[in-house]
Amino acid sequence: MKKFLETPINSEKVFSGRLLQVFLDKVLLPNGRTSTREYIKHQGAAVIIPVHDGEILLVKQYRYPIRQVMLELPAGKIDPGEDAYTTIQRELGEETGYTSEHIVALQPIHPCVGYSNEIIHLYIATDLQKSDLLPDDDETLEVISLPLNKALEMVYSGEISDSKTIIGLFWADKLRMDDNLRKRFGISLG
Amino acid sequence: MKKFLETPINSEKVFSGRLLQVFLDKVLLPNGRTSTREYIKHQGAAVIIPVHDGEILLVKQYRYPIRQVMLELPAGKIDPGEDAYTTIQRELGEETGYTSEHIVALQPIHPCVGYSNEIIHLYIATDLQKSDLLPDDDETLEVISLPLNKALEMVYSGEISDSKTIIGLFWADKLRMDDNLRKRFGISLG
Numbered sequence: 439m440k441k442f443l444e445t446p447i448n449s450e451k452v453f454s455g456r457l458l459q460v461f462l463d464k465v466l467l468p469n470g471r472t473s474t475r476e477y478i479k480h481q482g483a484a485v486i487i488p489v490h491d492g493e494i495l496l497v498k499q500y501r502y503p504i505r506q507v508m509l510e511l512p513a514g515k516i517d518p519g520e521d522a523y524t525t526i527q528r529e530l531g532e533e534t535g536y537t538s539e540h541i542v543a544l545q546p547i548h549p550c551v552g553y554s555n556e557i558i559h560l561y562i563a564t565d566l567q568k569s570d571l572l573p574d575d576d577e578t579l580e581v582i583s584l585p586l587n588k589a590l591e592m593v594y595s596g597e598i599s600d601s602k603t604i605i606g607l608f609w610a611d612k613l614r615m616d617d618n619l620r621k622r623f624g625i626s627l628g
Numbered sequence: 629m630k631k632f633l634e635t636p637i638n639s640e641k642v643f644s645g646r647l648l649q650v651f652l653d654k655v656l657l658p659n660g661r662t663s664t665r666e667y668i669k670h671q672g673a674a675v676i677i678p679v680h681d682g683e684i685l686l687v688k689q690y691r692y693p694i695r696q697v698m699l700e701l702p703a704g705k706i707d708p709g710e711d712a713y714t715t716i717q718r719e720l721g722e723e724t725g726y727t728s729e730h731i732v733a734l735q736p737i738h739p740c741v742g743y744s745n746e747i748i749h750l751y752i753a754t755d756l757q758k759s760d761l762l763p764d765d766d767e768t769l770e771v772i773s774l775p776l777n778k779a780l781e782m783v784y785s786g787e788i789s790d791s792k793t794i795i796g797l798f799w800a801d802k803l804r805m806d807d808n809l810r811k812r813f814g815i816s817l818g
Contacts, residue, residue: 441768442688442689442690442697442768443690444690444692452643452645453642453643453650455642455652455664455666456664456666457666457742457743458650458666458667458668458743460643460648460650462645463692465692467768468690468768469768474645474646475692475693476645476646476647476648477648477692477693478648478668478693478743480743483742498632499632500632500633500634500658501738501741501742502634502653502655502665502667503665503667503668503740503741503742503743503744503745504738504741504745504747507632508738508741510741515742545783545784545785545786545789546786546789547789547790547791547794548691548694548698548789548790548791549739549740549791550693550739550740550744550746550791551691551693551694551698551700551790552647552673552691552693552705553647553648553668553670553693553744554693554740554743554744555693555694555695556740557694557789558791578631578632578657578658578659580632593735594735594802594809594812595735596735596736599735599736599737599738599747600737600738600741601737601738601739601740601748601791601792601795602791604737604795604798605791605794605795605798608794608795608798608802612784612798619784622784
């Protein structure tokens with residue numbers, strides 16, 4: 439660790455928005471020189487692989503930064519003080535209309551290590567139950583149910599390009615094929 | 629597309645750094661209301677899966693935004709006017725000390741659709757040759773060669789958490805197992 443470490447000299451908040459907190463830090467590099475680091479402080483997020491009737495539920499939504507409609511696994515930002523499990527229970531309900539009492543944590547991922555401290559907690563849900571929750575009306579979403587093989591084909595063709603979604607689909611594929619991995623995470627795919 | 633579309637009303641650059649360009653846009657939502665969108669404009673990046681002697685080359689480096697040493701596939705930002713293939717040839721040499729004349733494009737990924745327009749072009753390299761290039765001395769890197777199964781185990785254990793790296797490793801695993809997928813992308817794993 440020590441030979442890699444970059445030590446902060448000072449830190450300036452250069453933009454404070456509703457979503458993004460942007461920082462510009464001066465750092466001391468391991469070679470004794472100084473440099474700057476620009477990055478986002480993010481509250482973290484959670485994403486879930488909802489398995490229903492042997493298929494995966496995905497949501498279609500517009501992503502303004504890339505000006506494209508994307509097909510993604512349900513996900514959402516963690517509210518201040520909230521734990522990721524609570525976030526994902528809520529987002530699963532709001533985005534898909536289903537709830538689950540069988541939500542299992544896989545491993546968290548870092549989407550953007552170059553310029554964001556965001557961590558995304560990854561979950562899988564089985565035994566989905568129809569919920570009465572109303573969808574969050576700030577979001578325009580469409581739920582799509584796809585066989586896993588079809589979703590993986592959309593990864594290979596480039597039609598699914600969202601990184602947290604690709605990771606979730608590959609995990610689902612591994613869990614499907616590997617009894618030991620399912621046992622290790624305590625998952626039953628029914 | 630139309631029912632999802634968010635139309636820009638105005639756009640303000642709120643921070644212009646060496647790396648990050650941060651924008652705050654006012655948008656018209658499909659439901660007729662307005663909202664704001666905060667996001668990064670990024671020049672794009674490229675990442676590569678270097679396959680050498682049946683193992684995968686990874687690089688260990690410090691990532692200041694998350695204050696952790698990360699194990700990642702070699703990657704780098706696309707310079708202005710550069711194509712992603714040129715970027716990845718350069719980064720492969722600078723970060724690992726190897727070059728390859730067998731670099732094949734897989735599918736690009738979007739790491740952070742919520743707040744960045746970044747696209748990362750994903751490549752795989754085989755038939756690596758030792759290069760005489762000197763490493764880029766602004767970066768403190770250590771090259772690690774791992775069998776794919778060991779690297780995948782580090783994904784399941786959470787030791788590898790960088791999203792572009794996880795995606796590259798899962799792609800490598802699929803390409804290893806699936807003749808048709810290799811043929812489709814014109815890849816020979818030797």
